[in-house]
Amino acid sequence: MTAPTITPYRSELPPARDGFPQLLHAEWTKLRTVRRWSLTLLAGVVITVLVSLLSAFSGSSSVSGDRSAPPVGPHGGVVSDSFPFVHQPLSGDGSITARVSPLTGREGRAPEPWAKAGLVIKESTKAGSPYAAVMITPGHGVRLQSDFTHDTAGGTVDRDRPHWLRLTRSGDEFTAYESADGSTWAKAGTTRVAGLPETVQAGLFVATPEETMVQRQFGSTSVGGRPARVTAAFAHVTVDGGQGAWPQDTVGGGVGGGLKGTPDSATEKSGTWTLTGSGDVAPYTPDVDIAQQSLAGAQIGLIPLVALGVLFITAEYRRGMILTTLTASPRRGRVLVAKAVVLAGVTFVAGLVGATLSFLLSEPELRDRMPNPLFHPDVALTDAPVLRAVVGTAVLLAAVAVLALALGAILRNTAVAVTLMVVALVLPLVLLSGLPLDAAQWVMRLTPLAGFAVQRTLPDYEHVDAVCMPENGCYPQGPWEGLSVLCAWAVVLLGVAVWRLRRRDA
Amino acid sequence: MQATIEIQELRKQFGQTVAVDGLSFTVRPGQVTGFVGPNGAGKSTTMRMLLGLDAPDSGQALIGGRRYATLRRPLTEVGALLDAAAVHPSRRGRDHLLWLAHSHGFPASRVDELLERVGLASAGRRRAGNYSLGMRQRLGIAAALLGDPPVLVLDEPVNGLDPEGIRWIRGFLRGLAREGRAVLVSSHLMSELEDSADHLVVVGRGRLIADTSVAELLAAASGERVSLRTSARTDAMRLLAREGATVAADGPQSLTVSGLATERIVELLTTGGVPFSEIGAHRATLEEAYMELTRDAAEFRTVEAGADTAPGAEAATATANEAEGTRS
Numbered sequence: 001m002t003a004p005t006i007t008p009y010r011s012e013l014p015p016a017r018d019g020f021p022q023l024l025h026a027e028w029t030k031l032r033t034v035r036r037w038s039l040t041l042l043a044g045v046v047i048t049v050l051v052s053l054l055s056a057f058s059g060s061s062s063v064s065g066d067r068s069a070p071p072v073g074p075h076g077g078v079v080s081d082s083f084p085f086v087h088q089p090l091s092g093d094g095s096i097t098a099r100v101s102p103l104t105g106r107e108g109r110a111p112e113p114w115a116k117a118g119l120v121i122k123e124s125t126k127a128g129s130p131y132a133a134v135m136i137t138p139g140h141g142v143r144l145q146s147d148f149t150h151d152t153a154g155g156t157v158d159r160d161r162p163h164w165l166r167l168t169r170s171g172d173e174f175t176a177y178e179s180a181d182g183s184t185w186a187k188a189g190t191t192r193v194a195g196l197p198e199t200v201q202a203g204l205f206v207a208t209p210e211e212t213m214v215q216r217q218f219g220s221t222s223v224g225g226r227p228a229r230v231t232a233a234f235a236h237v238t239v240d241g242g243q244g245a246w247p248q249d250t251v252g253g254g255v256g257g258g259l260k261g262t263p264d265s266a267t268e269k270s271g272t273w274t275l276t277g278s279g280d281v282a283p284y285t286p287d288v289d290i291a292q293q294s295l296a297g298a299q300i301g302l303i304p305l306v307a308l309g310v311l312f313i314t315a316e317y318r319r320g321m322i323l324t325t326l327t328a329s330p331r332r333g334r335v336l337v338a339k340a341v342v343l344a345g346v347t348f349v350a351g352l353v354g355a356t357l358s359f360l361l362s363e364p365e366l367r368d369r370m371p372n373p374l375f376h377p378d379v380a381l382t383d384a385p386v387l388r389a390v391v392g393t394a395v396l397l398a399a400v401a402v403l404a405l406a407l408g409a410i411l412r413n414t415a416v417a418v419t420l421m422v423v424a425l426v427l428p429l430v431l432l433s434g435l436p437l438d439a440a441q442w443v444m445r446l447t448p449l450a451g452f453a454v455q456r457t458l459p460d461y462e463h464v465d466a467v468c469m470p471e472n473g474c475y476p477q478g479p480w481e482g483l484s485v486l487c488a489w490a491v492v493l494l495g496v497a498v499w500r501l502r503r504r505d506a
Numbered sequence: 507m508q509a510t511i512e513i514q515e516l517r518k519q520f521g522q523t524v525a526v527d528g529l530s531f532t533v534r535p536g537q538v539t540g541f542v543g544p545n546g547a548g549k550s551t552t553m554r555m556l557l558g559l560d561a562p563d564s565g566q567a568l569i570g571g572r573r574y575a576t577l578r579r580p581l582t583e584v585g586a587l588l589d590a591a592a593v594h595p596s597r598r599g600r601d602h603l604l605w606l607a608h609s610h611g612f613p614a615s616r617v618d619e620l621l622e623r624v625g626l627a628s629a630g631r632r633r634a635g636n637y638s639l640g641m642r643q644r645l646g647i648a649a650a651l652l653g654d655p656p657v658l659v660l661d662e663p664v665n666g667l668d669p670e671g672i673r674w675i676r677g678f679l680r681g682l683a684r685e686g687r688a689v690l691v692s693s694h695l696m697s698e699l700e701d702s703a704d705h706l707v708v709v710g711r712g713r714l715i716a717d718t719s720v721a722e723l724l725a726a727a728s729g730e731r732v733s734l735r736t737s738a739r740t741d742a743m744r745l746l747a748r749e750g751a752t753v754a755a756d757g758p759q760s761l762t763v764s765g766l767a768t769e770r771i772v773e774l775l776t777t778g779g780v781p782f783s784e785i786g787a788h789r790a791t792l793e794e795a796y797m798e799l800t801r802d803a804a805e806f807r808t809v810e811a812g813a814d815t816a817p818g819a820e821a822a823t824a825t826a827n828e829a830e831g832t833r834s
Contacts (some may be wrong), residue, residue, distance in 0.1 A: 006536030008509040009686035011654035016579040017611030026609035033601035036596055045719045320592035323559055324649065327586050328609045330558045505560040 023338040031342055040308045041350050048301025048354030055296050056362035069374050071128035073148040078375055079129040082252030082279025085264045087203025094241025095168035096202040101140050101233040113139025114213030114465055115208035117232030119167045122201050127252035132193050134176035144176040144189040148283045151463035154178055154188030159238045204234045206277040212467050223467045229278040282464050286376050291386050291457040292473055294362035295355055298393050302400050305347050306421045312343055314414040326506050340494055343405055344398040351397030355390045386459035392454030392483055399490045406493035410500055411443040433471040441476040448489045453482025509656035509688045515565035518551055525551040527712035533690045538683045540703030541692040548712035549692040553661050557586050569657055579608050581653030587646040587660045595635025599645050606652055610694055620648040640671040658689045664698045676702040696796035707798055715799050718823040727795030734761045735784035745778045759786050762788055
């Protein structure tokens with residue numbers, strides 16, 4: 001029937017290569033050869049920077065504020081260090097012991113959970129100087145704290161009965177002991193305080209964080225604070241190695257001058273000291289995270305990147321080009337993964353440029369507009385938390401783009417996928433203040449929005465109660481934890497997309 | 507690898523509709539095989555299954571004995587053109603080929619070589635959205651040839667082309683087959699394949715209607731009929747019918763006669779004094795042959811069987827070729 005002399009065709013081309021790098025190269029070529037997509041990417045960068053700048057320059061600037069320098073702790077950060085201090089010099093090693101009564105609040109109020117009464121050994125009476133202290137707290141038992149940022153938990157405390165505390169210095173090492181009865185002692189913990197001189201001040205202190213009042217309603221949240229005041233009594237005070245006299249000082253000046261009731265004071269009556277104080281001994285955490293705010297533009301800048309991510313796959317379905325793609329590479333999972341890798345790389349770079357420019361251009365202005373800029377850390381791009389926030393923002397944008405790609409691959413429809421992504425990422429931000437705090441925090445924890453936690457640069461201290469309002473950019477989880485949630489979303493959705501692509505007819 | 511396409515008992519159903527229903531055929535190297543059937547006959551679905559885009563419900567479609575999904579460098583094994591419009595309109599023609607080339611590690615020079623070959627060298631730097639349909643078909647063919655494959659699968663490549671484009675593509679396909687490649691070309695119009703296909707696979711409603719060479723099909727469709735041109739149509743009809751022939755008039759001066767050999771007709775007309783200007787074996791066009799094939803489902807089997815076994819097939823072909831000389 002057919003001529004038997006046919007020789008099947010043999011190509012003389014050099015052999016082809018079919019590795020994953022070739023697939024990446026192909027997807028990269030696809031991405032860069034549609035000019036509209038390059039412009040979309042650029043729009044992502046420009047919008048990120050512009051929105052960041054806009055929010056930095058639109059805030060009211062207050063120039064009337066008090067611009068005196070706040071105390072700075074040994075770690076270099078701003079601290080609260082204000083308390084009545086009854087003390088005596090202690091040379092070399094030694095210890096201080098006292099029986100501390102339960103704390104009482106001002107005019108019969110309950111004391112704050114992190115109010116403190118206890119023993120402190122401190123370099124000097126200068127605010128911000130190094131120290132170690134053991135204390136009882138109404139809400140968190142016995143604590144051993146040092147240099148503002150270090151905190152170790154001890155035992156529990158009976159709320160109605162006095163508790164014995166002891167703090168011992170041995171060189172740079174401080175050991176805390178506690179006892180319910182003054183005879184059976186337990187070790188509460190040890191800590192090191194570097195750079196203390198031979199002679200230090202050992203004494204008694206009370207301190208309390210501010211009372212905070214939170215009003216949340218749809219569209220507005222106000223967080224107010226006012227100084228609190230606590231009182232505690234110290235009996236059987238002994239300083240082993242001390243020098244007898246008990247000078248009284250107020251470290252850092254009082255903060256409760258305007259409060260009614262017993263003023264800040266320290267009085268002694270038949271060997272028992274009663275201290276009333278209103279300041280706190282803790283690291284200071286500003287309620288505004290300036291570096292985080294300087295990156296705010298990413299919340300809007302992600303929209304073009306979402307569109308790009310979706311279009312990178314849906315454009316192929318719309319034109320039928322997916323057929324060419326899948327015939328060129330029948331191993332479909334690899335195609336989608338190659339797309340994701342290329343898209344992630346490109347959006348990461350765009351995000352990095354956008355975030356870096358946003359930070360560099362907005363941060364100085366934001367800080368300058370704060371009531372007292374000195375209370376906000378003067379951060380540079382190379383500081384670890386800032387670097388984490390900036391690089392994290394780039395990772396966040398890349399993950400969002402991959403998420404969009406995955407959704408586009410699953411839905412195969414540009415409009416639906418883009419809408420869904422924008423609704424998922426922007427709508428919660430708008431609605432957060434309308435949700436109960438618990439619900440809002442769960443939204444922040446579980447939705448892809450959690451990724452924005454990576455923009456947070458201020459440290460969270462376990463021993464400082466911060467008012468954490470999602471609508472104010474406070475996330476209930478750590479930066480990496482939040483970013484991992486977003487990345488998990490992207491990976492899982494991409495997995496679903498791969499699974500669907502492999503199962504369904506093209 | 508043998509450069510063949512093997513379709514074996516292929517079946518695919520979409521919902522209640524059976525798109526491909528137990529289809530089997532083989533495409534051999536060195537010839538253009540036309541894949542013909544009306545729209546909706548299952549041609550595209552068969553091609554999509556062949557290219558691993560859709561999964562068959564049963565049966566298999568193999569290229570060189572392997573399923574498409576298992577091919578490592580598919581562009582070097584099969585070149586496919588499914589939909590010429592399937593290019594991103596903002597991407598330049600050359601860039602469309604470039605990403606494909608990169609997926610197999612081919613250099614950009616290979617792309618330029620192909621643009622030259624399909625006559626798009628100057629248009630390569632224009633956006634594909636501004637291409638005419640003909641240019642897109644050329645671009646699609648360049649994409650199919652990128653890996654210099656021994657097998658080509660083209661879905662309706664002639665569709666919508668202007669006459670110049672049709673001529674170009676026919677010559678191009680024949681050239682590819684001459685190089686020893688297996689070329690499968692689908693069309694819903696038999697006439698489009700008239701001058702390019704060597705072999706035909708005809709499908710209807712997902713089933714095979716005919717798997718035959720073009721020559722055999724034409725011979726079978728022509729049958730033992732004789733075309734006659736005469737000015738005395740009525741006399742001729744009467745005379746021939748009396749001798750037992752079936753006579754049909756297809757024009758004011760032309761008749762188609764069956765049931766009598768050409769020699770006998772000439773003898774009868776001459777002795778009967780009926781004038782005639784032209785006589786020859788009836789030569790069916792592919793279109794007629796196709797119409798005959800697809801007239802109704804009952805006939806499918808007989809033709810299918812007859813295509814291989816009809817004893818008169820070779821003779822009819824010979825007569826047809828001779829008759830060609832006598833036609834004006």
